[in-house]
Each structure stands twice: as C-alpha cells, then as structure tokens.
Amino acid sequence: MIYEVNVIRLLSYLVSKGVVTSSQLSPPLQEGVRGLPSLTNSDCIGIECAQCEQACPTSAIQIEQQAEHANVRIDLGNCIACGLCTSICPTATIVNNPSTRTAQSEREHLIIQTSLPPVNTGAVSGGGGIFRRSMAVRVVSTGCSACDLEIGASGNPIFDMERFGVSVVASPRFADALVVTGPVPKAMHEPLRTCYEAMADPRLVIALGTCAISGGVHKNGYTEANGANGIVPVDLYVPGCPPHPWSILFALQMAMQLKARRS
C-alpha cells in the first residue's frame, strides 16, 4: 500500500511541474550573462591603448596598427570568456556577444577581426531525410569537467537534446560523432586516437570548449595539452569556457547537417 501512495505522490508532483522544456531554441543569453566577445565598428585607439591585449590571460587578442585604423584580432578558439577585454575596452570596440550560435566548422572562422566581417554560421534545421534525424555521440573528456557538466545539462529536462535525436552512447562502435572536451594532455593522446579509430566511417569530431580547440590556458606546456587537432581531425569547433548548453545544442544540430552532407 505504502508504495502506491508514493508513486501517486511522485506522479502528481511531476505533473504539477508541467513541461519545463524550453520551446525557444538557442536564444541569446540573458542580460548580464557573459558570452564570448564580439567586435563593433567603433574605432579602436590602437597600440597606444592595447589594454585588452595585455590583460588577456590566453593571449587571444592582437592589436595591429594599420594605415588608418587599428585592426583588432581575437581568436575565439583561445578565448576563455573571462570578460576582461569587454570590461576594460574604452572605445566599446570589444563588446559582449550574447549569441549562443557560436559554433564554426572552420578553425579560421573563429578568428574575428575589425577589418573583416564575421562569418555567420546561419540557421540550422534538422538533418535531411527521414532516416537522417538522429546522431549518436561519444564523449571523451580530457579536462576540468565544466564542459562535461554542460553536455550533461544539455540532456536535462530544460534543454533536452534527445528531442533532436541526439543520444550519448557508451561505445565508439556505434557513435556517429566524437565529442572531445578538455585540452587532451599527453596521457590521453593514445586513448583518444584509439577511440576515434574504433568508430565507423563516416564519422565526425567535435572539439567542444576552448581547451579542446587550442589547449586554452594549458597550451604549450610539458604535458602537450594543445587540444584535439593534431590527434584527431576536427570537423566542428564550439568555443566557450564552458560553452552554454544552448551553444552545445546549436553545435550538435549543426553537426547533424554536416553529417547529412557527408554521408
């Protein structure tokens, strides 16, 4: 008897909470929430200022003096979204970017410059065709666990990645995509390579988070933790430290389109 009472109570609690899953997909971050930096048309003072370049903990920013204007160059693949540059820039050339649609399929497109228009990732729709609407993902963690926790959160009732057909699987043998988090230090080079080799072709590799893209704060040390590239070929880059679950969901939907194109 006591079990039935418990079950009824539990069910009525769950029903009372209603649907918590968000219907708006990858919306911009809320006011006051820190995203990656972006550049505006407002003129940068140039190398006399360069406070952002000096403050950046990962040397992701370079100011180049050109004939008339100074060019600001930020490698988002190195950026840990600490917010120092946006808070000290006196000319509002570098501002906070609330967008969660930040993934790129080319490494160079993560480099933004005031002299060049940014590469827009564009919209994502589902896969293509009725048999191309799911993606099995294998996650290999090699870092501090923040990105892992955000992938976990992407599967919670609020973000719910499974509604797009994305599932996290326990073996590379039946995975379509390999998600790498963390800077891949030396002891993980071989396990990561082995995992990739165990996957069936066609396969995708997603470098999730700034560490997996470039090594982030860890790069160029004795542990050779310089990211996934060079160990496995990366198809999609998701910058952030860690990327927001909406950025992760956006990237996974993008990956499904890449997958549809390649297979």
Next chain:
Amino acid sequence: MKVDSVEISVDARANKLRALLNDDGGRLGLITSIDGQQLVTLVLNTTAGTASAWTSRVDGDTYHSLSTVIPQSHWYERTVWDLFGLKPKSHPRLKHNLLHEPYSASVIPLRTGAIAPGGDNHRQYHHLEVKGDGVYEIPVGPIHAGIIEPGHFRFSCLGEIILNLEIRLGYVHRGIEKRLTEVSWRKARFIAESAASDSGAAYALAHAVAIESIFGVEPSLRADYLRSLTLEIERVAMHIADLGGIAGDIGFLAIASSMARLRGDALALGELLTGSRFQRFFVCPGGVVHDPSPKSLLQIRTRAIKLRKDLVSVIDMFLSNQVACDRMQRVGRVSNKLAADFGLVGVAGRASGIKYDARMHFHHGAYLELNPKVAWTEQGDVFARVRVRIDELARSLELIDEILERLPSGSSLLDFPDRLPSNQIGVGIVEAHRGELIHLVFTNAEGHVSRYAIKDPSVNNWTALAIAVRNNLVADFPLCNKSFSLSYSGHDL
C-alpha cells in the same frame, strides 16, 4: 593565512607527525616539495586554525617513506616522485601517479637543477594482481561509459564480489602547478580556477586567500560575504547534482530528472550573481571583480527560497521510498578508523564520523560570522553520505538567505601592487563541496611564485573509494563511486 616555517630533519618527520595526528585538532595538510631539494609537510591545527610548513632537507634523491606508519602519506609520496624525482624508500606500493608511460624518464617537471645520477625513474606501471581460483579482472577506462572525466579502474573479482579495486589516475594531468609558476600573479587566477571547474568558486577562493595572505591583507567584509555566497551556491548546485546522480544509479529516475531540473535553478543563482553558470572568474585576490546589482541580489534571495521549498518535497519523496533507502544502506561502508587513518575530508569523512569542516576552522569567506553547522553521522555507507549531503544542502540554502539578509555595505575589491612580497608562504584552506581544499604558495627572493601546490579534497578520498567497494557487488560500484563524487581533474592537476 600566514604559514609558520619550521626546519625538521627528514627522519624526524615520522614521529613528529604521528604525535601531531594523535593530538586533538592535528591534521596533515599535504606533503610536497619546492624544487626537489627538500620535502615540505604542511600540518594544520584545526583547533587554533593555524598552519605550519615543516621543511626537511633531502640529500640525494631518496628518503624513507612515511606510508607504513602514516597511511595517508602514500598518495603524496607517489606524486612527489613524479614531479620532483624524489623516491620514497620502502613505500609499500610505489607507482607513478601523474606521469604515464608516454613521458620520457627524464621528464621531472618541477625539479630544478640536475637529478642525482642513478635515479631509477622508468615509467612502467603494474597493477596489483590478485591470485587464486576463479579470480578475474575487469578493466574499466580511461574513457568511461558516460560523460565523466578519465581514469582507469581495475577490479579483481570473485563471482560478483569485488576483492580489490585499483584506481589509476593522472590521465588529465595538465601541468597546472608548473604553469602557475610561469605567469604573473594577476593572470594566475584564470589557471587556478580552471584546475577543476566543478569546484571553480572554491578554487578561486583558495587562490585568493593564499595570494592575500602573501600580501598580508584581508578583503573587505562585504567581499567575504559575497565569497561565501559563491561557495554556498556552488555547494547547493553540486550536492543537488550528486543526489540526482545517486538517484539515477539506483534507477529512481523521477528523482534524478527532478534534481537535474533543480540543479539548473541553483546554477541560475550563480549566473545572476556573477554572469556565469559556473561563477567563473568572479572571486579574485582582493575581493570580487564586480559588485552585483541590488536587483540581482534580491532575485537570488527569492529564487533560493523557492528552490528550498521545491527541494524539500523532492527529497522527502526520495527518502520516504523504502526501496531506495534499502539500496543505499550497508553499501560501500568506510569505518571511522579507516576514515581517520586516511585523513578523509568533506562529505565522505563526515559520513564516517570525522567532524571536520574547514569552514569552522580556517578563515575564508564570512564563516566567522555565520555558523555553517557541521552535518555528520557515523554509519559510513552510501546512505550516510546521502544524509550528510541533504543536511548540508538545507543548511547552505539557509546560509544563502542569511548572507543576503546581513550583507554589509562597502567596497568589494582592493588592489595590490604588481610585485608579490619576497620569500613568503601563503595558504588558502577552503571547504569546497567535496571537502578541504588547500592552495599553498611560496614566493622567492624576486617576488615570483616559486612553487604553487594544490591539494584537492579528492586526493584524500580516492583511497576511501577503493576501500569502500571491497566485498561489495560489482554492480554497486557506480552507486558507491557517485556517493563519493570524486574529482579526477582536481587530483591530476
């Protein structure tokens, strides 16, 4: 907190340390070295809230191991061998901890100067083999089935019973301690905080306290309150995540998914306070980087009250389920004696009767004015760890309310000079959600950081997991593991 420095001969350490551990309030903080010429033993007095560093000169590259008399030193001695090339003689099970086979034998990352000749430093690793009829091994990892950090578990089993578990870590060794000596102190916080981001607020705070103690300055009371706020929000979010994980591991999915939803509410508190779900880059030496708006502080308070109400009903449904409780009782037990021998900390220690919570003893945040209340019990099983977490969760949510009620006004950030004072030792001891976290910092004559040592709470508790699963079912391992909730990255650094 400033650290007293005491010279002690390397052979006198065993007796002194044994006497200290028998004293009330004596604790071993960590064992490390600065550059490979000495051993540094950080000892704590929890009654007085003080710390001292015993420096013992080592001639050559070997010394006598303490592990046979003081079991909790075994893990530190393995790490010191890897990072400094100092080899403990008659260590009961000496193996490399952080540097694996791919590293050449000549890599000794934190040793300065040449290593003495004849150093035997090959990298091969042999698991303990359990022999006998019907004994078989299950290797797991380094890449795990779910979304977790990497590590290797080698189970030796008889039937369905685990006879021995050997845990091999070090896969995410990123060289953080070395990197922290290579950058200016202003940039160091970004690296210190990236060591283990699920404890980011605690790491940032331990770093800040250590740097402030080197400058000999304390932050404003307002900053202290805001720092306690970040620490309690992190504790709430992670305890909810761990309780949800445990519910998931016993198949109670309604509770697991409710906890996943509620963890989102806890992260939202941190996002309101700092602009980041993981409260990243908010706490810094000198205080906090920006003062949150009164509007967000008000929102945090109302949302925390709502979260507390919501949690009460979910936890009540969890604990009133007899099957769920039965699955957690008498599983993965750690006795009080073993918990004391291995110096367990945090939830795992308190569930085995170790009444130690660093918030009560060492100055960080505003805990001198707030009473965190130590939650503890003696059973030492999975259920005990769940109960301790639940009690702490309730208390942390009360603390969030008290902090916001009493938040003092004033400035929340002090500035420091670019150069650190010379020849100082500073320490930050913080109660992270996993337990006692230590950052120990040495500066040299030029005012550079010459050594930055981190002791994550998991360093103490990984051994406890290996002990707890003995004579338990293989199938109960995930449950035991989750109940300890250990960090790989915090251990590996």
